[in-house]
Amino acid sequence: MEKVLLLGNEAVARGLYEAGVSVVSSYPGTPSTEITEAVCRYNGIYSEWAPNEKVAIEVAFGASIAGARAFSAMKHVGLNVAADPLYTASYIGVNGGMVCAVADDPGMHSSQNEQDSRHHAIAAKVPMLEPSDSAECLDFTKKAFALSEQFDTPVLLRLSTRISHSRSPVAISERINFEQKPYVKNVGKNVMMPAMARTAHVKVEERTKKLIEWADTTAFELGINKLYMFDKKIGVIAAGSAYAYAREALGEKASYLKLGIVNPLPVKPILDFAKQVDTIYVIEELDDIIETHCIKLGVKVIGKEIFGYLGEFSQSIIEKGIFGTVKENTSLDIAIPPRPPVLCAGCPHRGLYYALKKHKLYISGDIGCYTLGAQAPLSMMDSCVCMGASVSGLHGFNIARGKEQAKKSIAVIGDSTFMHSGVTGLINIAYNKGISTVIVLDNSITGMTGHQNNPVNGLTIKGDQTVSVDLEALAYAVGINRVKVVDPFDIEQVKKAVSEELEAEEPSLIISRRPCALLKTVKHNPPMKVDRDICTGCKACLQVGCPAISQTKAENGKTKAFIDNTQCVGCEVCASSCKFNAIKKGGN
Amino acid sequence: MPNDVKNILIVGVGGQGTLLASKLLGKCFLEKGYDVKVGEVHGMSQRGGSVVTYVRYGLEVFSPIIDKGEADMIIAFEQLEAARWLPYLKKDGVLIINTQIINPMPVIMGVAAYPENIIEKLKEAGVKVIAIDALSFAQSCGSVKATNVVLLGVAAKELGLGADIWLESIAITVPQKTIKMNQDAFLLGYNSRHQ
Numbered sequence: 001m002e003k004v005l006l007l008g009n010e011a012v013a014r015g016l017y018e019a020g021v022s023v024v025s026s027y028p029g030t031p032s033t034e035i036t037e038a039v040c041r042y043n044g045i046y047s048e049w050a051p052n053e054k055v056a057i058e059v060a061f062g063a064s065i066a067g068a069r070a071f072s073a074m075k076h077v078g079l080n081v082a083a084d085p086l087y088t089a090s091y092i093g094v095n096g097g098m099v100c101a102v103a104d105d106p107g108m109h110s111s112q113n114e115q116d117s118r119h120h121a122i123a124a125k126v127p128m129l130e131p132s133d134s135a136e137c138l139d140f141t142k143k144a145f146a147l148s149e150q151f152d153t154p155v156l157l158r159l160s161t162r163i164s165h166s167r168s169p170v171a172i173s174e175r176i177n178f179e180q181k182p183y184v185k186n187v188g189k190n191v192m193m194p195a196m197a198r199t200a201h202v203k204v205e206e207r208t209k210k211l212i213e214w215a216d217t218t219a220f221e222l223g224i225n226k227l228y229m230f231d232k233k234i235g236v237i238a239a240g241s242a243y244a245y246a247r248e249a250l251g252e253k254a255s256y257l258k259l260g261i262v263n264p265l266p267v268k269p270i271l272d273f274a275k276q277v278d279t280i281y282v283i284e285e286l287d288d289i290i291e292t293h294c295i296k297l298g299v300k301v302i303g304k305e306i307f308g309y310l311g312e313f314s315q316s317i318i319e320k321g322i323f324g325t326v327k328e329n330t331s332l333d334i335a336i337p338p339r340p341p342v343l344c345a346g347c348p349h350r351g352l353y354y355a356l357k358k359h360k361l362y363i364s365g366d367i368g369c370y371t372l373g374a375q376a377p378l379s380m381m382d383s384c385v386c387m388g389a390s391v392s393g394l395h396g397f398n399i400a401r402g403k404e405q406a407k408k409s410i411a412v413i414g415d416s417t418f419m420h421s422g423v424t425g426l427i428n429i430a431y432n433k434g435i436s437t438v439i440v441l442d443n444s445i446t447g448m449t450g451h452q453n454n455p456v457n458g459l460t461i462k463g464d465q466t467v468s469v470d471l472e473a474l475a476y477a478v479g480i481n482r483v484k485v486v487d488p489f490d491i492e493q494v495k496k497a498v499s500e501e502l503e504a505e506e507p508s509l510i511i512s513r514r515p516c517a518l519l520k521t522v523k524h525n526p527p528m529k530v531d532r533d534i535c536t537g538c539k540a541c542l543q544v545g546c547p548a549i550s551q552t553k554a555e556n557g558k559t560k561a562f563i564d565n566t567q568c569v570g571c572e573v574c575a576s577s578c579k580f581n582a583i584k585k586g587g588n
Numbered sequence: 589m590p591n592d593v594k595n596i597l598i599v600g601v602g603g604q605g606t607l608l609a610s611k612l613l614g615k616c617f618l619e620k621g622y623d624v625k626v627g628e629v630h631g632m633s634q635r636g637g638s639v640v641t642y643v644r645y646g647l648e649v650f651s652p653i654i655d656k657g658e659a660d661m662i663i664a665f666e667q668l669e670a671a672r673w674l675p676y677l678k679k680d681g682v683l684i685i686n687t688q689i690i691n692p693m694p695v696i697m698g699v700a701a702y703p704e705n706i707i708e709k710l711k712e713a714g715v716k717v718i719a720i721d722a723l724s725f726a727q728s729c730g731s732v733k734a735t736n737v738v739l740l741g742v743a744a745k746e747l748g749l750g751a752d753i754w755l756e757s758i759a760i761t762v763p764q765k766t767i768k769m770n771q772d773a774f775l776l777g778y779n780s781r782h783q
Contacts, residue, residue, distance in 0.1 A: 033630075329675040339668070547691075
């Protein structure tokens, strides 16, 4: 069999292909995005970007009812959005197998919280598998479909940043020919009203009992749970990335009960393992789910008392926790400034924020690249909660603080995030006679997750032309009568529009429209130049917060503005910050 | 840890092309018959932040990440990032460093200073340093974007697997029209210490 080096996410996609899956619907979210991007490159699978995770999982579930094998991928917080359909899909069960991958982000590399998605599996009463490398990503994905169909349940596949975004060798094989199952109308099974749901809940509880038996026995036969017996002084119970770190740290100095199914958890194998080893360590990132299960079984374990609930683990953390040893290392005795992520040179969001700066506003923020504008020097955000909360939250803020405050408050939200869950907030503002002003930062792409097409930019996941949502018409249709479109690089135009719309005692939508500077279709201008004879070194241009501008020493020893021509794309926003006109267009 | 596993840490600034370098390294080691894990970070930090990728190879590799004091080699795409990630280098490890400087936002804003003479300080600290102006080499091949491949060339020479396997790997990884440019850039790095 051919071995290839695949990201965990790409291996899940390969697993979907090999399992004969035919329908995939997802919303992008780090670290899950590359699954659906990779699926899109396989023939024989329909794939799409949905406007949000709830829609995506419902599309997949609809396809499952239709008899196809179906799938949806999302990040941990995305499953909160999709929780509603998941919890009832658990009662209904499946026709064709249905799997949903959920990628947690311990350490919050690219997320607003580090919730543990295993809680959703427990609450929705659905099985959850957790692979620990790319080979298992492929293998578990395929087995998840068989499990789904055998137990008549949706299955969750839990990933994490290090599993999703690590490459390791994978043996690939051919796609099976999954024959779509017939659809037979079955109101008792597929229509969840109280009478049917009461019966369904009984089935769900019976199913869980059977799944525990499966986790105790078949899961070991299938290589989903594994037992590795080495030195018996230390026993480790772990799953996923935590297992990889533990095995790296402890090698054959410990024995391992490696869990591939993390909900429901096995019972008898844990009791047996406890009899064979002296001390059991439960090593799990985030919450104490396996540990609590062991305690319920009366098995004494050591876990969170050493390893805690925060962030990512590593081999060193485990080595230090168990043996108290630390590796030698060197460091320089100098202060090393941090390097936080920033808005790119030429980013349209920068122009908009720079224009808003003078207004001294309360800014209700949202999730996307523009969240980076919260940091100095732009410092243009007062709150950021979750997808869509900028719009609905602003309405609440303005209701609480009154009309005068509403004239000094604004929401900023990206095009993709607005489609995801901002539009419902806008409907709420119009319907409830709010007067809030919302800005949609329409950069024609879903940016932070690495450029995915969305309903606003008129392109499908495959890059084919499709209809695009007309934001202006949408605003009018929901009852917003004041709609303006501005170019975020035209600072004066933005300032004027914002002043007028804030002053108006009715709701407004401002669309700040310019494509992401990183899009291949965007033509850049030559880099800007600083006339260092004119530059006074006043540093006003640094307030723009562009990574291409800094100050360097001039011949006379004074510091003056300097533009890095390997980064600058000539957006001219810095030029409008210079009252001496020292920053000029480049060219020639 | 199994003592045959080798660790290479690639550090730089988001957007410098560290991911391509780690992908090429991973492919070559797999080709050579090793077990391989490459740990990447995508998403927010790619927007001009400090980025790190981990490449590990050996008989059997479990963890996808490298911890402090574990790296046999660090390939630093930028000076400040070399200093930041130095604690990850093993005692006898080698540090390949691109002499390029990219100011982080706190330095641009004047609230922090970019440390001076980083390369000299690394050498004074007893670190085995290979410094190279990879940006200039890349520019001479026609694109600053090839800086990553120049650095990969320097690393490949140190790793001693010969140039051919890397050139092939580049040919099947990068876009068709940039193959020649990337292979030239690789060879400039590969041969740089003999010039």
